[in-house]
Amino acid sequence: MTITFKEVCQFLNELYNFSTVSKSFAKKTRKAGKELGLVLCGYGANKIRLRRANHITTTYTNISDPDDHETQTIILTHAILTHKLHETERSD
Numbered sequence: 173m174t175i176t177f178k179e180v181c182q183f184l185n186e187l188y189n190f191s192t193v194s195k196s197f198a199k200k201t202r203k204a205g206k207e208l209g210l211v212l213c214g215y216g217a218n219k220i221r222l223r224r225a226n227h228i229t230t231t232y233t234n235i236s237d238p239d240d241h242e243t244q245t246i247i248l249t250h251a252i253l254t255h256k257l258h259e260t261e262r263s264d
Contacts, residue, residue: 176234177243180250187253198245205248208255212247214238222251 205212209225220232220243232247 173229174231174233175250177232177236177247178234180232180246183250184246184253193242193245198241201245201248201252204252208252210248210251210255212244220244220247222247224251224255 211223213221213223215221215231215238218233218235218238220235220238222230222232224230230251235243237243
């Protein structure tokens with residue numbers, strides 16, 4: 173799956189009017205991401221790849237500075253909010 177950074181920002185702004193990231197929010201986001209098994213890594217000049225605990229990857233594109241901590245917090249926030257915690261029930 174590939175998502176642009178602009179789409180992520182629009183998603184967050186629609187839900188929470190998400191315009192700035194505080195240091196305490198960033199710290200909590202990183203802790204929650206770690207608990208969920210989310211791993212971020214830079215990928216190319218303007219991409220970040222997110223790997224989930226189940227090894228599914230999502231690529232975020234059109235990022236001006238992938239090493240920026242605020243940008244990474246925004247990506248992690250999006251990943252946490254869209255993370256599926258439980259599998260759907262099986263119908264046998």
